[in-house]
Amino acid sequence: MFESLKKKFSGTIGKISDQVSSEEEEAAKEKEEKAKAALTGVKLTEDKAIEKTETSSSETPGDTGAKKELKTKTISSGKDQKVKDKADKTSGKDESDEKSPKGEDGEKKSRFSFFRRKSDSKDEDSKKTSEDEISKDGINSKLKTADSSTATDVSGSTTDSVIGATDSEKSTDSEKDKGKSGKEEDEPSGLFTFATHKTISEKDVDDVLFELELALLEGDVAMEVAEQIVKSVKEDLVGRKIKRRSDVAKFTREALKKAISDILVVDGPNLEELVQNAKKTGEPLKIMFVGVNGTGKTTTISKIADHYVKEGYSPVIAASDTFRAGAIEQISHHAEKVGVKIIRHQKGADPAAVAYDAVEHAKAKKKELVLIDTAGRMQTNINLMDEMKKIQRVVKPDLAIFVGDALTGNDAVEQARKFDDAVGVDGIILTKADADAKGGAALSIGHVINKPILFLGVGQGYGDIMEFHPDWMVEQVLGD
Ligand SMILES: Nc1nc2c(ncn2[C@@H]2O[C@H](COP(=O)(O)OP(=O)(O)OP(=O)(O)O)[C@@H](O)[C@H]2O)c(=O)[nH]1
Incomplete structure (x- = not known):
């Protein structure tokens, strides 16, 4: 997962170390000659x-x-x-x-x-x-x-x-x-000078960070995110006093960690708390899942249902994708597998009506969670986007979660932006992270729409979902 991102960062750490050292060696040589x-x-x-x-x-x-x-x-x-x-x-x-x-x-x-x-x-x-x-x-x-x-x-x-x-x-x-x-004769040249004098300069980092920015853009990291990482790392490194060569790598790694952590940490809802609260109040937590076709919405809803079943809750699924042929059967199959109730109408029915029935069912049966599937749609399809807004008006979901495919990189980020504009996204689930080497979407998406990634889909099985923690991702891409 995110191997390419990891490579880029470790390459940057190595290059900055080399750059600082070679500058220093030159200075030491010059000093020696003097x-x-x-x-x-x-x-x-x-x-x-x-x-x-x-x-x-x-x-x-x-x-x-x-x-x-x-x-x-x-x-x-x-x-x-x-x-x-x-x-x-x-x-x-x-x-x-x-x-x-x-x-x-x-x-x-x-x-x-x-x-x-x-x-x-x-x-x-x-x-x-x-x-x-x-x-x-x-x-x-x-x-x-x-x-x-x-x-x-x-x-x-x-x-x-x-x-x-x-x-x-x-x-x-x-x-x-x-x-x-006489003093210089007593001192070990080069490294000693490095140990006492080196301060990282703009010249030491500019070229390498420019390369990093390009590499990030190539790796589907959003432009604003790539720029911010580079800016933050530069601000952190330039002017830092270096005592020994290994400090350069250490400081660069720390600077990158901080930059990435700042990008990834975004305030958002605490699902666990919200579900617990729903249990206490008897008022179900209503979550609407949105996203384009084929990103893995149906599978993800099944994973979430399975997760909360295992946590002791009783979710109910609303089969509100009445648009795509086979969608109702597909989600029904998953619901049965994970052991949750599904509310379904026939194909072509009003998705908002299906969602409404699911909420009524949850209220009547004291279920804490309503998971609303919606038809996948292109963010450019005005009619389908309006249909989604209708669900919002009718059932007033507590949360709208955008489901994006990590493999689509920048496209996922752009989709998220459009869905956020249309319905106001509260959180993100990125699917197929298990197959994503680039990591561009994972790094960018939350920052771009200022909403947190809540979960990562990491496989096709029901258990293949993990809560997303920025620290974990930072470790993934910058761990030793
Ligand atoms: N490797 C991997 N595959 C996944 C993941 N999530 C979903 N998939 C696969 O992606 C494909 C599409 O998933 P669906 O859940 O059918 O997609 P959808 O978004 O519901 O599709 P629409 O109903 O058209 O909107 C399926 O083959 C899933 O098994 C994941 O996290 N990792």
Whole structure:
């Protein structure tokens, strides 16, 4: 029963879990890469620091002060890397420029690649001069940071891309980065991030819920019901904080359960109470069964009669389908089988008169329940719909129950709407649910006409009927 609906929902749960996880994995990967990049930055900083130490130790204060101030920047973090990239753009130098050798010593060259000059030719000269002097004087450079706008090299030219950060800032950045990367080294990536950070976003659910909506529509779920389920699930999930992967499935399942339960729970009459009350008052409960041809009305009335006989009541059946050939014989046969009284007239008689006689019989014999069969009719057949209204006027049934065939899906929902408009339906019995894989009608019908499903027909035997409980259906389609 409802296997297809169950599949759709479990597919949705799986897809949302996958979607959230894959997004998260990507984020974790990106984070990991950033962490690696930061680590590389830290390494460069350390190299630079070593160089700085070496430089300082070989520096002669007098030489340095007199000759030049080389503005340098140690790239120590992702943040600095961004600034560096920006600086590269500004200076018009590309990576290859940076990587090209600028001096005799390879290592020195690569380290000097962090120097920036405003004018390539002028700066190259300046740098050459600087480096020459450095080698001549045995001085590497005076590693000094300064604001780029005021920094000048030895020849007096202004450097425009010296990345402004003080030594203390550099070391702080570097410390931060070390701390950050150190932390990430300690943490398991991916799942840990998932465990601490993930909040479900619209992006995580939109596509999957759109797919679900289409699948529900294909499965004969009424449009308004499909829309409401999707809306409710989305509202429930988006913004939820997720601690672990399994939470996604759990929350999605809960969200679907809530959405479906809200759809299925519809206020309506309590048959059991009404019958008990009829017993107390001696005034029979009159139920009229309506629906189109062949949905299983006759069989269903027999099942209900059998059910209440077993509960200790004495129902009476009114054979008010005087229209269809063989209908009176058919219901008489069932009545005999389940052991209840039937009131019948000949074919073509007034259905309202048959119903009236059945009610009089029930009153006279103190029977609690009158079950009125009616001819199956298309909801579009005005004459037959009017005939049904006549029964209503004459016997004033307490309840009108719509009997619909679950296998007809959306048609059953539309029929219910029309019968509700015509006579005011109080409750629904869905037949052939045993053969219904789609579940569209079961999910939609009560919500669409705002009347509850009271029973499900689940086979051809008299005992094949069950009271309908929304919780049961929710379990059917979303149980583990
Ligand atoms: N599998 C299954 N078959 C059912 C169920 N209810 C009724 N049927 C079958 O559906 C067929 C039609 O049932 P009827 O009770 O004759 O239908 P009806 O609505 O009275 O037909 P009309 O008198 O033309 O209105 C019969 O073969 C029933 O056995 C059910 O819950 N499950």
